Amino acid sequence: MNLYRLWRGFVAVRVNVRLMGVLRDAAGLPDIRLEVEEGSSLGDMVDRLIEELPGLEDVLIDRVLDSYAPNALVLVDGVEASNLEGSSTSLRDGSTLVFLPVTHGG
Amino acid sequence: MRWAEMTLNTLIRSCTKCRRAPSVYYRPYSGERLCAACFNDSLFEKVKKTVSKYNMFEYDSRIAVGVSGGKDSLAMLRLLHELERDRPYAELVAVCVDEGVKGYRDEALSLAEKNCRKLGVEMHTVGFRELFGETMDEIAARERELGTCSYCGVFRRRALDEAAKSVDADRLATGHNLDDMAQSVLLNVLRGDVMRIDSFHPGGQSLEGFVRRVKPLCEVPERETTFYAYINGLEFQSLPCPYAEEAMRSDVRRFLNRMEVKRPGTKFIVYQTGLKIRGRGDGGVVGRCRICGSPSRGDLCRVCELSGRTG
Numbered sequence: 001m002n003l004y005r006l007w008r009g010f011v012a013v014r015v016n017v018r019l020m021g022v023l024r025d026a027a028g029l030p031d032i033r034l035e036v037e038e039g040s041s042l043g044d045m046v047d048r049l050i051e052e053l054p055g056l057e058d059v060l061i062d063r064v065l066d067s068y069a070p071n072a073l074v075l076v077d078g079v080e081a082s083n084l085e086g087s088s089t090s091l092r093d094g095s096t097l098v099f100l101p102v103t104h105g106g
Numbered sequence: 107m108r109w110a111e112m113t114l115n116t117l118i119r120s121c122t123k124c125r126r127a128p129s130v131y132y133r134p135y136s137g138e139r140l141c142a143a144c145f146n147d148s149l150f151e152k153v154k155k156t157v158s159k160y161n162m163f164e165y166d167s168r169i170a171v172g173v174s175g176g177k178d179s180l181a182m183l184r185l186l187h188e189l190e191r192d193r194p195y196a197e198l199v200a201v202c203v204d205e206g207v208k209g210y211r212d213e214a215l216s217l218a219e220k221n222c223r224k225l226g227v228e229m230h231t232v233g234f235r236e237l238f239g240e241t242m243d244e245i246a247a248r249e250r251e252l253g254t255c256s257y258c259g260v261f262r263r264r265a266l267d268e269a270a271k272s273v274d275a276d277r278l279a280t281g282h283n284l285d286d287m288a289q290s291v292l293l294n295v296l297r298g299d300v301m302r303i304d305s306f307h308p309g310g311q312s313l314e315g316f317v318r319r320v321k322p323l324c325e326v327p328e329r330e331t332t333f334y335a336y337i338n339g340l341e342f343q344s345l346p347c348p349y350a351e352e353a354m355r356s357d358v359r360r361f362l363n364r365m366e367v368k369r370p371g372t373k374f375i376v377y378q379t380g381l382k383i384r385g386r387g388d389g390g391v392v393g394r395c396r397i398c399g400s401p402s403r404g405d406l407c408r409v410c411e412l413s414g415r416t417g
Contacts, residue, residue: 021344062364070363073332080333083119083132083139102332103346103359 011038013093015045021101023060027053043087073100131333134370142337149334153185153322160309162320163277166195170275172266173200175214177335177342178281180221182323187225201269203262204233206241214343232269234261238413246349254349260408270317282321285328288373289358291380306384315401
């Protein structure tokens with residue numbers, strides 16, 4: 001695998017992930033830095049995030065819609081993901097992702 | 107510049123309103139892409155129109171704003187503060203309810219206080235213990251027939267009314283958003299509670315013995331109040347109530363959220379349907395509770411019924 005990546009010129013993209021509200025509680029930490037292959041999408045990053053923090057799966061993924069939960073706002077460098085390409089949005093090195101659940105206290 | 111960077115930058119389209127700044131938010135139900143400034147303006151305009159459409163306030167209203175420390179009520183407080191700036195005779199007072207949910211409400215109240223201080227709005231708090239003799243934690247721990255939210259909803263409503271009266275307010279503004287309104291319509295249909303649909307009115311009703319309740323955010327989706335609170339740096343409570351999952355409302359919320367993704371605009375249609383089918387009656391209030399004297403549909407009001415007060 002490493003040789004294949006080397007052959008393909010694998011470049012890692014580092015992304016800062018910020019979890020808020022109930023997601024922060026489910027993950028047990030507020031921030032995490034993840035590395036994915038260049039060209040990875042937001043959807044790939046969500047998969048990677050769940051791989052790293054399995055506690056997030058139940059609160060972040062809606063299995064009926066087969067996407068991240070509709071009651072969470074996902075911001076890519078301050079831009080709401082559906083204003084980009086949703087889960088297909090490409091990520092760049094140093095990007096900051098914010099996962100903000102819509103259902104809060106009150 | 108790497109291709110991924112180029113892709114991201116070219117994907118950020120211009121704001122459909124000002125056509126200058128890059129957009130940060132997409133509204134699937136209208137197709138608009140808005141920059142942060144236009145998003146703020148659009149929410150302000152929406153609230154202004156709603157207030158005017160339902161004649162929510164008088165020029166000199168003393169408005170009690172129900173503030174819980176959550177993003178909806180804090181967004182509403184900020185928007186009403188901006189709106190009332192042009193009305194020198196109107197006044198805002200924040201009213202908060204301490205239900206007595208340890209670790210949850212204490213955090214919310216301190217956030218509410220912080221936000222009120224920032225805006226220079228006076229804040230007044232009432233508690234379940236002083237009004238009803240027990241806290242929500244005690245109610246949750248005792249033997250009971252109904253879910254915790256049924257008690258909390260009834261008591262909270264009364265507590266907000268009492269708080270509004272105590273500050274001499276003639277209006278009580280609550281932070282119910284479009285999602286809450288659509289959920290209420292569907293919940294009442296599922297429960298067959300025709301009486302409640304009859305009294306469904308975001309502009310409230312003037313009933314003797316109650317402060318008129320208004321819902322200025324009734325046409326703003328919850329996603330938008332959250333985004334508004336986030337981009338304006340409002341510090342709001344981030345955790346849901348520990349008792350919230352007991353409610354049937356959670357099932358309805360999940361259903362409506364999924365429908366909204368599949369068919370944008372569903373929540374607005376459900377809300378509009380509620381407005382169409384509601385009557386223009388008094389919501390069934392005909393008499394007064396024989397224990398506490400509050401306006402009531404029956405012999406006993408819900409607060410006395412749930413408190414076990416039988417006289």
